[in-house]
C-alpha cells in the first residue's frame with residue numbers, strides 16, 4: 090500500500106477525497122488534516138461512520154513527510170502554495186486541488202496574487218489526463234484543473250482545429266453550490282439560491298484565463314474566450330454550453346468520437362447531456378451540434394468529483410505508477 094495524506098479534509102473536495110481513498114485498493118489514507126485538527130474523522134463527517142475512522146490533525150508538513158509519499162491538498166488557493174513549498178522540499182509528491190500551480194506565473198499573478206513559490210510553479214504539470222497524461226506520470230507536483238476549466242477544455246479540445254479564432258468563443262456555465270466551498274455567503278445562502286439562478290462575475294471569472302491558456306498551449310490558437318458562470322440550486326454538478334464559429338462544416342459527434350476514442354473517462358452523447366448522469370463519477374459527458382458553421386458544445390462534470398477529487402486521485406494513480414482508473418468512481422448518483 091502507498092501511504093497518502095489529505096489536507097483540508099473538512100471541506101467538500103476533502104470529503105470526496107476521503108470517500109474515494111477509503112475504498113482505494115492501493116492507497117492507504119494515513120494522514121488527515123484540517124486547519125486546527127483535534128477531532129475524529131467521523132465527528133467531521135458522520136457519513137464515514139462504520140467505513141473509515143482516524144484522528145484529524147492540525148496540518149503539518151513534517152508530519153505528512155514522516156508518514157506519506159503523496160499528499161492531496163484540498164485547501165483554498167493562496168493557502169495551498171505555502172504547504173506545497175514545504176512538502177516539495179521534504180520530498181513528498183503533491184496533487185494540489187487549488188489554482189496555485191495551474192497557470193504560468195504571469196497569468197497567475199495577473200488574476201490572483203504574487204506567487205511565493207515560482208520554482209515549483211515552473212515544474213508543475215497541469216493535471217488534465219486527456220491533455221498531459223505522460224507528463225503527469227513523471228510529475229512530482231500536479232496542479233489539478235479547476236472544475237469549470239475541466240468541463241470547458243474537454244468540450245472544446247476536439248474542435249480547436251476547426252474553430253475560427255477570429256471570432257469569440259462564448260461559454261455559458263452553471264454550477265451547483267458545492268463549487269463555492271463549505272463557507273456560506275450571501276449568494277450561497279439557502280434563501281438566495283433556492284428556486285433561483287443567477288450569473289456571477291460575467292467576463293471576469295478567474296477560470297477564463299485558465300481555459301484560454303490551456304487551449305492556447307495545446308492548439309497554438311489564442312481564442313477570445315468569454316466566460317459567464319451561473320449558480321444553480323443543486324448541491325453538485327456543472328453544465329457547460331459553449332458557442333463558436335467554425336472555419337468549415339463538420340460532423341461534431343464524429344469529431345468527438347474520434348478524438349476521445351481511447352479515453353476511459355469521456356463519454357460522447359448523441360443528445361444534450363445533464364448533470365445527473367455523471368454525478369458522483371469521474372466522467373465528463375459531452376454532446377455537440379452544428380448548424381452551418383455555428384458550433385454548440387455541451388459538456389458536464391460533477392464539480393467535486395471529476396472537477397476536483399476523482400481527477401486528483403486519477404492523477405495520483407498516474408504519478409505512483411498505477412492504472413489511471415484504480416479506485417475511481419464510475420457509477421452515477423441516479424436517479
Ligand SMILES: NC(=O)C1=CN([C@@H]2O[C@H](COP(=O)(O)OP(=O)(O)OC[C@H]3O[C@@H](n4cnc5c(N)ncnc54)[C@H](OP(=O)(O)O)[C@@H]3O)[C@@H](O)[C@H]2O)C=CC1
Pocket residue numbers: 096097098099100101102103122123124125126148162163164165166168186187188234235236267268269270271272392393396397
Ligand atoms: N468545490 C469545488 O467544486 C472545487 C474546489 N476546488 C478547489 O479545491 C480547494 C478546496 O475546495 P473546497 O473543498 O470547495 O473548499 P472548502 O472551503 O469546502 O474547504 C477548505 C478546506 O481547507 C481547510 N483549510 C483552510 N485553511 C487551512 C489552513 N491554513 N491549514 C489547513 N487547512 C486549511 C479547511 O479546514 P477548516 O475546516 O479547518 O477551516 C477546509 O478543510 C480550493 O482550492 C478550491 O478552489 C477545485 C475544483 C472544484
Ligand SMILES: CC(=O)N[C@@H](CCC(=O)OP(=O)(O)O)C(=O)O
Pocket residue numbers: 186187188234235236237264265266267268269270318320
Ligand atoms: C460555484 C462556485 O463558486 N464555483 C467556484 C469555482 C470552484 C472551483 O473549483 O474553482 P477553483 O478550484 O479554481 O477554486 C467559483 O466560481 O469560484
